[in-house]
Amino acid sequence: MAAAPVAWRADGVPYSERFGDVYHTETGALAQSRHVFLGGCDLPGAWSGQPQWRILETGFGLGLNFLTAWQAWRADAHRPRLLHFVSVEAHPVGPEDLLRAAGAYPELAALAKELVAQWHGLLPGFHRLAFDEGRVLLTLCIGDVQAMLRTQRFEADSIFLDGFSPERNPAMWSPDTLKAVSRFARQGTGIASWTYAQGVRDVLAQNGFQLERREGLPPRRDRLAGVFAPAWTVRRRGPVSAHVERPGRCAVIGAGLAGAAVAASLARRGWQVTVLDAAERPAAGASGLPVGVLAPHVSPDEALLSRLTRAGIRATWLELDRLLEEGREWRGSGVLERRPDGDTRVPVGWNASGPNESWPANAAQLADAGLPAGAPALWHARAGWVRPARLIEAWLREPGVEFLGHAPVARLSRSAGGLQLCDAADRLLAEADRVVVAAGHESGRFAPALPLQSVRGQVAWGRMADGLALPSTPLNGDGHLIAHVPGDDGTLLWLAGATFDRDSTHLAPRAADTDANRARLERLHPGAAAALAPEFARGGAQTWVGVRCASGDRRPLAGPLSEPGVWACTALGSRGLTFAALCAELLAAQWHGEPLPLPANLAKALGTQRTRS
Incomplete structure (x- = not known):
């Protein structure tokens, strides 16, 4: 176009x-x-x-x-x-x-x-x-x-x-x-x-x-x-019951990407938001990945997920550009996606000079990544790497947001003062007009009707030794590889993975998963696998394990639950960086009767209502 x-x-x-x-x-x-x-x-x-x-x-x-x-x-x-x-x-x-x-x-x-x-x-x-x-x-x-x-x-x-x-x-x-x-x-x-x-x-x-x-x-x-000023009574269709007269107090359960994004979006609209997490610090769960890839899904038929991820990346990119330091906490470097099936088709009318931001990789892009000419791959120009914990911390610093650690929520109840959140000893942790459940794979405790699934993931990561030859551009496909990421101590980091183990919440590292990630890296980038082989051999490759939360159809769930005043923003799966900001803005728009950030049919595709028969 x-x-x-x-x-x-x-x-x-x-x-x-x-x-x-x-x-x-x-x-x-x-x-x-x-x-x-x-x-x-x-x-x-x-x-x-x-x-x-x-x-x-x-x-x-x-x-x-x-x-x-x-x-x-x-x-x-x-x-x-x-x-x-x-x-x-x-x-x-x-x-x-x-x-x-x-x-x-x-x-x-x-x-x-x-x-x-x-x-x-x-x-x-x-x-x-x-x-x-x-x-x-x-x-x-x-x-x-x-x-x-x-x-x-x-x-x-x-x-x-x-x-x-x-x-x-x-x-x-x-x-x-x-x-x-x-x-x-x-x-x-x-x-x-x-x-x-x-x-x-x-x-x-x-x-x-x-x-x-x-x-x-x-x-x-x-x-x-x-x-x-019509002379007749106008009857409008729509979920007006979700609308609030004015901002009030909101409690968010979970201090990962979903919860922090919701807190920031609501705080910008005047809400006083308390974010509660059982852990001492934010980003203690799956959102604590050392570094993650931000890249869209692209399909030649413009599938639903493709349209959703494009909107999500735009929403996230705005927040990264606004809140984080590029080059240290994130980098919009572009991402090269290898296509093992050889299919590099994009929708008809797309090309590198048009408004789209993904296209078949050219020889120069492949060469820069250390891949052979002709390797089937897509180039995503609007993509890169992000340190998720830094984005979460920035969102939780927004005026109007308070974080409470060591605050495990055991139950929700209703009183004259609003919704009460209590721990296992029935101690009151917070009282709010509305509650948002954003507790990752723990969300099912508060939303048992949602079709949630735990997905364990393990990655390998480490510090880059001097002279370690790894591509400067992140690679995605069957697994991913990210390198040259500034660490907190000034050294550079690399990360490769990840595994997908459904219905598992086991957090201990597994040697078999380390081997699986090495094999995945060998398929993704043989040169990088060879360069990192000594790191794996001498134990220089560390492991990180997290448990993601996914829905039955692998799309996020953002919307009301059956209990009045209780909402969910969860099931972001392996695309938390892509969907957190978008789902938060969608939820906030529904509360305030604002224009939606998505067409109505795409908003519905993210809503909790789709899970009800």
């Missing part, structure tokens, strides 16, 4: 040859955004003092409505805690055109650079971008407008109807599209557009909007503004 071309006229106005129309009038995009869209929805005044504000836009274009709203949010002392901006765009432009469009306005130029830094991999579907410590969230819905609107569910506070003129792009203004837009409106939702076309007004009025004519921005005489 190539970027949409933008033609720039001699007067500096951007023009779409696809639609034969300008992106904004000669008066200027910033003036149009402020006068027509923010002004038409009475912003920033309308959002003053609100916990969050949700804007839906049809037609992202050059992004100037988003940038203007973001700049207004930044400048407002009474801004909401969170600003959500959801925009549909069928033909995203290239990053150079975003920068050129915003470059004419000094107050937007720096924001545009931040936007462009995340403007990558825009394949059809949803893409969540985050700014200002995760308090400004842009959800780009790439695809045809009606299809994208069907896959998102939330109540908008403001609606921006933008896009090329009804004559040039009738699908954007069709009765079906405008009816779909109206489904996002609540009582009092503001709506604004630069067009005052009779056909648009008629359909909006039929769908419950009270409209008015306002003075347009020259050369246009008129513009449209209004509010959703």
Whole structure:
């Protein structure tokens, strides 16, 4: 999917040859955004003092409505805690055109650079971008407008109807599209557009909007503004019972990747979060792996897992970039995935110059990894290694999060003060309005109805001796190899593995598993196996064992349990780094009635509700 071309006229106005129309009038995009869209929805005044504000836009274009709203949010002392901006765009432009469009306005130029830094991999579907410590969230819905609107569910506070003129792009203004837009409106939702076309007004009025004519921005005489105020009672479908009026107290059971990610997401929304773990320190379980690989699943048919892992990696990458030091605590080096079956196909239309971030490895990439030319492999550009404990520690340092170690939860009960979490001696550990179970393979004690399975894994790891020749790029496939990772003492680490032993919680190292990891490494990278053979022979290779938690269908479980107020975020399996941030944001969005970070069908594929018959 190539970027949409933008033609720039001699007067500096951007023009779409696809639609034969300008992106904004000669008066200027910033003036149009402020006068027509923010002004038409009475912003920033309308959002003053609100916990969050949700804007839906049809037609992202050059992004100037988003940038203007973001700049207004930044400048407002009474801004909401969170600003959500959801925009549909069928033909995203290239990053150079975003920068050129915003470059004419000094107050937007720096924001545009931040936007462009995340403007990558825009394949059809949803893409969540985050700014200002995760308090400004842009959800780009790439695809045809009606299809994208069907896959998102939330109540908008403001609606921006933008896009090329009804004559040039009738699908954007069709009765079906405008009816779909109206489904996002609540009582009092503001709506604004630069067009005052009779056909648009008629359909909006039929769908419950009270409209008015306002003075347009020259050369246009008129513009449209209004509010959703239907004369009938609107009945909405959706899990409104999950919504909370205001943030309160939350207890999270488990201080691994899932629990820490949930705590951070909720704290950003104003929750006071207590994270409890039976161990003394966070990351004491499966999330304590010395270093892990972050890489997507890719399939030629765009399988469900492929789409989920892409969304998960984007969510995790934002947090890594925000919280950790690259090169020491994580590295976005790319990952080479060997394909033992020789299948290096990717979906039709993907290539190394397009918006995708995985493609068949070329000769140079294979040579850099020390593999022979022609070896079947995929190159994942948006991938790398992460030290999971460092990410967990960073999440638990977020304001509003408290960690309690040596706090084994034995039971949950309900009292007048909320949900109580007690230990085996019935000592009260915490009291909360809501509880999130994120206890890995121990989650079944609190959620016996969930189809959970323990999966034991063992890896080999050690310190790199001087002159040890190992590839600098992580390798994945039948096992993985990571090297040149800075350790706490300044030495470099390597890691290889891992085994998968289902229905086992045995934590003692096994010699047979060490042999299995050596054999796996020999298949993955014979040169590295030969280089590490002396380490294994003299006992320089250490072992690490952890027990993962997986679901029956190998997808995470994020959603409510049967007990009111008790939720789960668990079963991340061997993809905790990929899914923790995404599942946490999904859970938080459901609590607060926010736009989802995923299309509704993908969100459902991660929900606990799918396990109920």
